[in-house]
Amino acid sequence: MQKKQTKPLYIRNANEVITLKDSSSTPLKKEKMNDLKVIHNGSVWIENGIIQAVSSDHELTQKYEDRIQEAEVIDATGKVVMPGLVDPHTHLVYAGSREAEFHMRLNGATYMEIMNSGGGIHATTSKTRAATEEQLYEESKNRLNKFLLHGVTTVEAKSGYGLDWETERKQLTVAKKLHEDHPMDIVSTFMGAHAIPQAYKNNPDIFVSKIINEMLPKVAADHLAEFNDVFCEEGVFTPEQSKRVLLAGKEFGLIPKIHADEIVSYGGAELAAEVGAISADHLLKASDQGIQMMAEKGVIAVLLPGTAFFLMTEAANGRKMIDAGVPVALSTDCNPGSSPTCSLPFIMNLASMHMGLTVEEAITAATINAAHAINRGKEIGSLEVGKKGDIVILDIPNYKQLNYHYGMNHTDTVIKNGIIVVKAGSLCQ
Ligand code: IZC
Ligand code: ZN
Numbered sequence: 001m002q003k004k005q006t007k008p009l010y011i012r013n014a015n016e017v018i019t020l021k022d023s024s025s026t027p028l029k030k031e032k033m034n035d036l037k038v039i040h041n042g043s044v045w046i047e048n049g050i051i052q053a054v055s056s057d058h059e060l061t062q063k064y065e066d067r068i069q070e071a072e073v074i075d076a077t078g079k080v081v082m083p084g085l086v087d088p089h090t091h092l093v094y095a096g097s098r099e100a101e102f103h104m105r106l107n108g109a110t111y112m113e114i115m116n117s118g119g120g121i122h123a124t125t126s127k128t129r130a131a132t133e134e135q136l137y138e139e140s141k142n143r144l145n146k147f148l149l150h151g152v153t154t155v156e157a158k159s160g161y162g163l164d165w166e167t168e169r170k171q172l173t174v175a176k177k178l179h180e181d182h183p184m185d186i187v188s189t190f191m192g193a194h195a196i197p198q199a200y201k202n203n204p205d206i207f208v209s210k211i212i213n214e215m216l217p218k219v220a221a222d223h224l225a226e227f228n229d230v231f232c233e234e235g236v237f238t239p240e241q242s243k244r245v246l247l248a249g250k251e252f253g254l255i256p257k258i259h260a261d262e263i264v265s266y267g268g269a270e271l272a273a274e275v276g277a278i279s280a281d282h283l284l285k286a287s288d289q290g291i292q293m294m295a296e297k298g299v300i301a302v303l304l305p306g307t308a309f310f311l312m313t314e315a316a317n318g319r320k321m322i323d324a325g326v327p328v329a330l331s332t333d334c335n336p337g338s339s340p341t342c343s344l345p346f347i348m349n350l351a352s353m354h355m356g357l358t359v360e361e362a363i364t365a366a367t368i369n370a371a372h373a374i375n376r377g378k379e380i381g382s383l384e385v386g387k388k389g390d391i392v393i394l395d396i397p398n399y400k401q402l403n404y405h406y407g408m409n410h411t412d413t414v415i416k417n418g419i420i421v422v423k424a425g426s427l428c429q
Pocket of ligand 2 (some may be wrong): 089090259325333335
């Protein structure tokens with residue numbers, strides 16, 4: 001797909017342009033999450049992939065009077081224009097699928113029981129180890145296309161289905177290649193500490209040392225990731241082991257992230273605050289003290305209500321976290337076991353229905369706060385002069401309909417780096 005646009009792009013006269021304009025360079029908290037800074041009858045001028053102006057159609061038509069002829073014009077009359085959605089937590093690069101486990105769960109088995117009997121993450125690890133780099137690339141590219149069709153223009157992608165260096169590197173290499181070849185931007189996270197491999201079942205600390213002494217140095221030396229994540233959960237990595245891995249990653253310049261307090265309350269939120277993680281993700285069972293500590297340290301809560309939905313458990317208490325002053329972001333958690341979806345808009349709907357977020361808070365959480373959760377708050381997540389031309393045009397007359405028609409895809413047009421990549425709901429080739 002093409003990566004360069006020569007003509008300026010002029011998106012004109014949207015019913016609503018959701019700008020999320022904010023002069024601070026930190027994630028939005030509390031009542032600020034409700035302020036979308038909407039322009040009615042708004043327009044956006046993009047050039048060289050970067051937003052040059054966002055204002056009323058009247059103002060921009062005057063400003064660019066002499067240049068409209070040379071621009072490619074998109075008429076957004078009757079529609080909503082908003083920042084491209086950002087997904088800050090995905091397990092994008094994997095092989096195969098696990099629908100058989102879904103049926104086992106429908107018959108009463110739990111996610112952890114399946115994992116402990118050698119399925120779950122272990123099943124995907126076997127398939128990912130066996131896949132060629134080309135197969136992994138094709139499967140992951142397919143998912144990226146589905147994300148784009150749902151208005152997502154940047155995703156974070158974790159490794160963690162190798163649990164050996166060769167396969168972890170293969171996953172991170174695929175993510176890097178897709179970042180270069182595909183219109184989507186991909187931000188990589190190393191997650192060697194995703195599960196204890198079967199071979200180390202009785203010696204988990206030896207595996208932890210392997211991650212620290214053998215894998216992390218190579219991730220850093222080859223610039224394969226920016227973040228370092230750990231599945232801190234009872235039966236997986238203890239808070240002590242998680243802390244070792246995260247602090248060691250920090251020594252190599254990798255920013256900590258944590259899968260925290262998903263299934264039991266395990267001190268994950270507290271650990272996130274203690275090690276200075278950029279985000280703590282899941283948090284269904286986070287303690288009040290952990291939430292308080294996250295608020296004090298400004299750790300972003302990346303909430304994944306699709307996972308609770310798919311595992312048929314109660315979602316995290318997003319309302320309580322926002323009220324406590326924790327900046328909240330949203331994500332699909334796209335993975336083959338606990339959240340096989342690329343629909344971030346559906347996750348936004350769940351955030352309102354099952355976590356008590358307003359429509360406005362859900363939009364903030366899937367754009368500017370999600371961008372901050374992957375350290376991209378200065379480049380994406382809002383429509384402001386100087387930011388990337390990453391924009392979604394929705395075929396709805398006002399943003400409140402985004403969460404209202406649940407399970408539907410309103411994406412009409414997607415613009416990535418100032419280039420139209422989805423038109424009338426279909427991918428441009
Ligand atoms: O493949 O099950 N929770 N990691 C932690 C996952 C879910 C992914 C999976
Ligand atoms: Zn995850």
